[in-house]
Structures are given as C-alpha cells and as structure tokens.
Amino acid sequence: MNEERTEIGSLGEFGLIEHLTRNNETRQASTILSVGDDAAVIDQFGKQTLISTELLVEGVHFDLMYTPLKHLGYKSVVAAISDICGMNATPTHITVSIAISNRFSIEALDDLYNGIYAACEVYNIDLIGGDTTSAGKGLIISVTAVGEVTPDKFITRSGAQKGDLICVTGDLGAAYLGLQLLEREKKIFLEHPGVQPDLDNRKYVIGRTLRPEARVDIVEWLATQEITPTAMMDITDGLSSELFHICKQSNVGCVIYEDKIPFHDEMREVAYKFEIDPTACALSGGDDYELLFTVNQEEYDKIRFTEKISVVGYITEAGEGKKMITRKGNTHDLVAQGWQQDK
Incomplete structure (x- = not known):
C-alpha cells in the first residue's frame, strides 16, 4: 500500500x-x-x-x-x-x-x-x-x-445539601469495558499477528471508548426545564470517585442504590464475558464523560420522565458516610478506586 x-x-x-x-x-x-x-x-x-x-x-x-x-x-x-x-x-x-x-x-x-x-x-x-x-x-x-x-450560574462541586437527589446521565461503565476488549485484542494480535480482531456486536462499548460524547445536550435540557443543580461535575474517573469529590467539597454523605445505576445491555454482556461485576465497572471505571449532579427533591417530577437521567440515590449528612445499598438490600461502604490509567 x-x-x-x-x-x-x-x-x-x-x-x-x-x-x-x-x-x-x-x-x-x-x-x-x-x-x-x-x-x-x-x-x-x-x-x-x-x-x-x-x-x-x-x-x-x-x-x-x-x-x-x-x-x-x-x-x-x-x-x-x-x-x-x-x-x-x-x-x-x-x-x-x-x-x-x-x-x-x-x-x-x-x-x-x-x-x-x-x-x-x-x-x-x-x-x-x-x-x-x-x-x-x-x-x-x-x-x-x-x-x-450566565453570570454566577455556574455549578461547583460544593453545593450539595442533605436530601438532594443524586442524578447521573446516560449509562456507565461501557467505556472501561471497551478498553478491556481493545487491550485483549491488542495482546492477541501481538502474540498472533495473523488473527483478525473479534469485535463483532461490540460497537457500543468500543464506541464509548474511542468516540465518546460530551453532554452539552444535558446542559441545554436543564436550562429549558429551569432546573439548577446544587452540585455538579463530569464522570471521568468512575461514579464512586466523583461522588467522593462532591461529598468532600460539600461536606455531606450519600446513599446510592445499586439497582438504580444505569447500564447498557451490551455493557452488561461484555462484563459477564470478562467475569467482571458491571457495578464495579460503573463505580471504578472511567472515561464515560457523563454528568453527575445533585438537585433539590422538588425537581423530581421534572426529571423522572426523561430517559437521559437516572436518579441513583440521595445526599445525607457527612457523619452518615458514603453508602451503597445492594440489589439484595445490604448496605456497604462506598469505595473510590478511581480510574487507574490516569493515576
């Protein structure tokens, strides 16, 4: 060529x-x-x-x-x-x-x-x-x-209040699994250069890794709905790490529900194929470029009907710590491992 x-x-x-x-x-x-x-x-x-x-x-x-x-x-x-x-x-x-x-x-x-x-x-x-x-x-x-x-309408990480709802956009964890797929295929290629990549039916997770999107649409949607988040940041180091940032800056705690964390079906399939817990990918993966924000409970009726946003938990007092309630109803401390590639 x-x-x-x-x-x-x-x-x-x-x-x-x-x-x-x-x-x-x-x-x-x-x-x-x-x-x-x-x-x-x-x-x-x-x-x-x-x-x-x-x-x-x-x-x-x-x-x-x-x-x-x-x-x-x-x-x-x-x-x-x-x-x-x-x-x-x-x-x-x-x-x-x-x-x-x-x-x-x-x-x-x-x-x-x-x-x-x-x-x-x-x-x-x-x-x-x-x-x-x-x-x-x-x-x-x-x-x-x-x-x-607009002057003084920017949102920081420090405004979350007890009782606020914790919201995330899109779905989480797919970019991390897309990276695992690509790294696996790279390893196979280096060992066996003649082998063709096996990435069929994995366009979503690969796309989330190679060509993510920024959620400008959410900023626009919040404005049209006249919703002002109390705290906000993007998700690049995994949900748990970002929640820790907001809790630290706002001096609050949090509770999130495992069954409320949004997953894409393909992400879940790939996670099981790699024998990785999908929840772990969402909490400690990275490169999702979704948004994490908190809102007053009064905004719930505006948010619950949009597929773009999931309410995953609520803000508590700092002394209550940072917790996750599992699908089985057990309560565990939330751990923030972060996106190791950037550390």
Whole structure:
C-alpha cells in the first residue's frame, strides 16, 4: 500500500500550523479574532468565562495501536469540553497544542485534525489557537476549552445539601469495558499477528471508548426545564470517585442504590464475558464523560420522565458516610478506586 507521506520538517512550524488550520471555520459570534495572530480575541457579551485544560499523553491516555487518529482528535476535544459541561456551562472555544515526533507524517496529523474539526462542528465550537512543538517520541495533545455561562450560574462541586437527589446521565461503565476488549485484542494480535480482531456486536462499548460524547445536550435540557443543580461535575474517573469529590467539597454523605445505576445491555454482556461485576465497572471505571449532579427533591417530577437521567440515590449528612445499598438490600461502604490509567 503506497500511502503518501509528507514529512513534517518539509513545512516548518508556521507552515505546519497554517496547513492544519487552513480549513478552520468560525461558528461563534463571540470569536473576534481566531487563528493567525499572537493571541485570539473573544467577547462573551456579558457572560462569565470558564476555562479548563485536558492533557493526553501517548502510552498513558491512549494507544495508537487501536485508536484511529481521527477518533483521538474527536475524543481530545470531548475530554476538554466535558469539564465545561460539568459546571453547567456551554463550551464555545478550544485551543489545541501538540508535541509530535518525526514518527508522524503530515497526513497523520491531517487525520487527527479532521477529528478535531468534526468535534468543533458537532458541538458548535471554534478552534482559536494552539501551538506545535517537537517531541522526542510519541504524541502529546493539550486541549484548552473555553465556555460561557450566565453570570454566577455556574455549578461547583460544593453545593450539595442533605436530601438532594443524586442524578447521573446516560449509562456507565461501557467505556472501561471497551478498553478491556481493545487491550485483549491488542495482546492477541501481538502474540498472533495473523488473527483478525473479534469485535463483532461490540460497537457500543468500543464506541464509548474511542468516540465518546460530551453532554452539552444535558446542559441545554436543564436550562429549558429551569432546573439548577446544587452540585455538579463530569464522570471521568468512575461514579464512586466523583461522588467522593462532591461529598468532600460539600461536606455531606450519600446513599446510592445499586439497582438504580444505569447500564447498557451490551455493557452488561461484555462484563459477564470478562467475569467482571458491571457495578464495579460503573463505580471504578472511567472515561464515560457523563454528568453527575445533585438537585433539590422538588425537581423530581421534572426529571423522572426523561430517559437521559437516572436518579441513583440521595445526599445525607457527612457523619452518615458514603453508602451503597445492594440489589439484595445490604448496605456497604462506598469505595473510590478511581480510574487507574490516569493515576
């Protein structure tokens, strides 16, 4: 297969930036000046600005043996803007910086940026800057996300109150199992290069790993329903770890019900195939990019009819600890192991 390969050195740093941003589009009215000068200029028209940065390192956060560069570009953006959503705000802009070794060609970087631009289109955000530099080996990606919110309407982790309902979006644990599948197939391939991957009928869990989505739709839905969470964050390190963060910052305890944690059917099937407890995947897996938030009990009637959100428990006083009631009705202390890949 004679794929064209253009060496990065043939363009130089500024030539590379110009090449990668040649098709960059502006979608936000708040973008006054985008790529091309020393700095970008944005005007948020009286909104408050949120800023968050995500750093992804090859060999730590992603493996290019099974991660297409286009998917990686998309996921890098999702990882950054998910933090903006986790504060009940709307992402508007990103900057992308990369450190690259000479292992990568211009065509490979085009694939990466095609994924970045696809995410910009899906989430209606503007790429307004970044930087490129050389790396001794591998690939490092840093994405800074900028978001906007009506003044003082951002939600932190510290506002949960006793009696509040604990809510999660979507389903949990599938991304962790997708990673286990990909790692298994990688191991088989390295031992037996001629063996074809066995990933049939596993599109959902693989997709949750390689191409997750940020829950901008939930931020919009909460606004239309006039629901203001009391505490909020995104779920990247597993449900239990994130609950521990909210409980610590809010000085409260919690009770969650195992049978209320949302699972996808395919996730449950794969978990049983790997002989892993699906609940453990949801509590201690990672990379779900769903949202965890608490609301006053008065909001229950607005939430219970949407399939996007599950009420999984309630907030208690700090002295009552952090508990989970199992399907059999037993009560256990909640343990936060977190997402080990990021630790």
